[in-house]
Amino acid sequence: xxxxxxxxxxxxxxxxxxxxxxxxxxxxxxxxxxxxxxxxxxxxxxxxxxxxxxxxxxxxxxxxxxxxxxxxxxxxxxxxxxxxxxxxxxxxxxxxxxxxxxxxxxxxxxxxxxxxxxxxxxxxxxxxxxxxxxxxxxxxxxxxxxxxxxxxxxxxxxxxxxxxxxxxxxxxxxxxxxxxxxxxxxxxxxxxxxxxxxxxxxxxxxxxxxxxxxxxxxxxxxxxxxxxxxxxxxxxxxxxxxxxxxxxxxxxxxxxxxxxxxxxxxxxxxxxxxxxxxxxxxxxxxxxxxxxxxxxxxxxxxxxxxxxxxxxxxxxxxxxxxxxx
Amino acid sequence: xxxxxxxxxxxxxxxxxxxxxxxxxxxxxxxxxxxxxxxxxxxxxxxxxxxxxxxxxxxxxxxxxxxxxxxxxxxxxxxxxxxxxxxxxxxxxxxxxxxxxxxxxxxxxxxxxxxxxxxxxxxxxxxxxxxxxxxxxxxxxxxxxxxxxxxxxxxxxxxxxxxxxxxxxxxxxxxxxxxxxxxxxxxxxxxxxxxxxxxxxxxxxxxxxxxxxxxxxxxxxxxxxxxxxxxxxxxxxxxxxxxxxxxxxxxxxxxxxxxxxxxxxxxxxxxxxxxxxxxxxxxxxxxxxxxxxxxxxxxxxxxxxxxxxxxxxxxxxxxxxxxxxxxxxxxxxxxxxxxxxxxxxxxxxxxxxxxxxxxxxxxxxxxxxxxxxxxxxxxxxxxxxx
Numbered sequence: 001x002x003x004x005x006x007x008x009x010x011x012x013x014x015x016x017x018x019x020x021x022x023x024x025x026x027x028x029x030x031x032x033x034x035x036x037x038x039x040x041x042x043x044x045x046x047x048x049x050x051x052x053x054x055x056x057x058x059x060x061x062x063x064x065x066x067x068x069x070x071x072x073x074x075x076x077x078x079x080x081x082x083x084x085x086x087x088x089x090x091x092x093x094x095x096x097x098x099x100x101x102x103x104x105x106x107x108x109x110x111x112x113x114x115x116x117x118x119x120x121x122x123x124x125x126x127x128x129x130x131x132x133x134x135x136x137x138x139x140x141x142x143x144x145x146x147x148x149x150x151x152x153x154x155x156x157x158x159x160x161x162x163x164x165x166x167x168x169x170x171x172x173x174x175x176x177x178x179x180x181x182x183x184x185x186x187x188x189x190x191x192x193x194x195x196x197x198x199x200x201x202x203x204x205x206x207x208x209x210x211x212x213x214x215x216x217x218x219x220x221x222x223x224x225x226x227x228x229x230x231x232x233x234x235x236x237x238x239x240x241x242x243x244x245x246x247x248x249x250x251x252x253x254x255x256x257x258x259x260x261x262x263x264x265x266x267x268x269x270x271x272x273x274x275x276x277x278x279x280x281x282x283x284x285x286x287x288x289x290x291x292x293x294x295x296x297x298x299x300x301x302x303x304x305x306x307x308x309x310x311x312x313x314x315x316x317x318x319x320x321x322x323x324x325x
Numbered sequence: 326x327x328x329x330x331x332x333x334x335x336x337x338x339x340x341x342x343x344x345x346x347x348x349x350x351x352x353x354x355x356x357x358x359x360x361x362x363x364x365x366x367x368x369x370x371x372x373x374x375x376x377x378x379x380x381x382x383x384x385x386x387x388x389x390x391x392x393x394x395x396x397x398x399x400x401x402x403x404x405x406x407x408x409x410x411x412x413x414x415x416x417x418x419x420x421x422x423x424x425x426x427x428x429x430x431x432x433x434x435x436x437x438x439x440x441x442x443x444x445x446x447x448x449x450x451x452x453x454x455x456x457x458x459x460x461x462x463x464x465x466x467x468x469x470x471x472x473x474x475x476x477x478x479x480x481x482x483x484x485x486x487x488x489x490x491x492x493x494x495x496x497x498x499x500x501x502x503x504x505x506x507x508x509x510x511x512x513x514x515x516x517x518x519x520x521x522x523x524x525x526x527x528x529x530x531x532x533x534x535x536x537x538x539x540x541x542x543x544x545x546x547x548x549x550x551x552x553x554x555x556x557x558x559x560x561x562x563x564x565x566x567x568x569x570x571x572x573x574x575x576x577x578x579x580x581x582x583x584x585x586x587x588x589x590x591x592x593x594x595x596x597x598x599x600x601x602x603x604x605x606x607x608x609x610x611x612x613x614x615x616x617x618x619x620x621x622x623x624x625x626x627x628x629x630x631x632x633x634x635x636x637x638x639x640x641x642x643x644x645x646x647x648x649x650x651x652x653x654x655x656x657x658x659x660x661x662x663x664x665x666x667x668x669x670x671x672x673x674x675x676x677x678x679x680x681x682x683x684x685x686x687x688x689x690x691x692x693x694x695x696x697x698x699x700x701x702x703x704x705x706x707x708x709x710x711x
Contacts, residue, residue, distance in 0.1 A: 025486070056513065056516075057509070057512055057513055059475075059509035059513055060509075061475055061505055061509045062478060062510050062513035063513075064475070065474070065476045065478065065479060065506065065510060066475050066479030066513055068475075068476050068479060069464075069475070069476040069478060069481075069482070070479040070483045070486075071479075072459065072464065072476075072480065073459070073480060074483075075483055092472065092506075093475065093506070096467055096468075096469050096472065097467055097472050097476065102671065102672065102673065103450060104447055104455070104465070104467075105447065105451070105455075105457055105464075106670070107457070107459075107464070108673070140671050142672070162674075163672075163674065164673055164674075
């Protein structure tokens, strides 16, 4: 099987799921004739027509609300946010309506909201965000954020088949930089399972999405220069979190560095720290440390963006401190 | 641009300020049979009497939360819902108890829901009339206003995609027309030519805010041309006029002609909820509407003018009393929810959340997850990595 990009893997999942289930349909801004701002949905309109590939008005509230209404009746809508930054417009609809529907009204809401996320692309304040933390806080939503092409495909297929609403964050920095060979057949990756991206003994880096690759780079450098054996855990699912996998790596290496591209305060690293403290305090040989973005909106200029976002050197620096504790 | 019916019987002096009750006009051209007209009276009487019983229960502190009345708006709720077929779906708002009853909600469900009982439609999770049933054709509302417009756009989009001859109807108040969700939802439905009827119940107030502070539009039907959709306006206190205006919109939707905005002119005689003393309402305004334009009285007068015998009306009244008495007795007998049910059903999978370790009686959870019993005795080698 030839390798395909992370972006092509997402597209392949959409095609396969639309082919498999006539209830699956896509709606979003410029997803049809244009094929989406990043061409993720290219070719869908020609194959499935205007009724299943809906070019919508610029209306994130309506996209999410209409998806919910259709999902109640057994459809499986996939909403594209042109940039995930715009999901903020639909925050009410997602958190107040969609997330509560099953609990308060026994209404199923099997739908996916997906969109290009993340920085390192000089996108500026409104095309670079990582708003996942705002949604893992809401009971009733599931959140996934793949880092590999295989997971991009397998997790999207799982998200579409899930009986609840799944927010699927796709990292635009990885769209065309990352490739992978798809496993044959119906490739599905379960939601809620983390992945050990690199085995190690001395220290664990827990991360997800684009910073998985920075963590892997850092791990290689630390092995080469310091002789440290670094484990990297790719969370893949942020809600629910894979507590068992987190426990396992913490209890194995006893030192934990949390890395995410999202801003620091209120980011997922805080939740992870609390869980590790509650569940594995006595296995820790050092305080849990975080490498995150600085608490500022993401600026445009390369020198500014690079300073704000976590870099490989930051991870190496923090890991050395942690190893020396 | 279809725009019809704006000269309905409520059109006289129709403005967004609800200070002047329109004159009652009897419409004798209705297609409804005498039996159906009497049924409309039943639904309106049931709505009013059920709310009156709820007031009693509220004062006895048997209603757990707030109580929302639709006094004076029974005709607009009942008449509009009556225009739907059984397989159609509506989404009510807080003053649409009558619409839900027409769609098959029972007084027993309403009472249990207000009283937060364990076998209420939402098992004690939601308040008042916030519940639904897809089979009977109503979807429960949520409190953020306007949100049900996009949701019903999606419901009716599905009808269209499946080629089902079904129609959706969503209620908003004058206040909700100011929300982004209303605008996005009605516009999306219009563009997608969804079989959707959007009913704007203009009752003069959103909580304490008069309609003139919501919009400078002279009337809400004026917004329809901006969306390229049809409009109807009717006297919402005339149950027949309401039915007919809504029926035209429903028929249009079922024929595949898209969205209609229906503005129903009415008046909210009670406060936002029972606690609201309505200090913001000009003196005499409520009394004038009660005296001159009560929807139940108007329909009764019409029925009598059409020759309906007092015995038939008395029989309806007796039936309503009997049904509410029976429902209230049954509701009071039902129990409160089991506390642990609070953790069930956030997701399909997992089916339930686990109780937290600090909640007494959850030692097993403590042992498995937080290891409180082991604090201070480092046992990593024995318990190791999984």
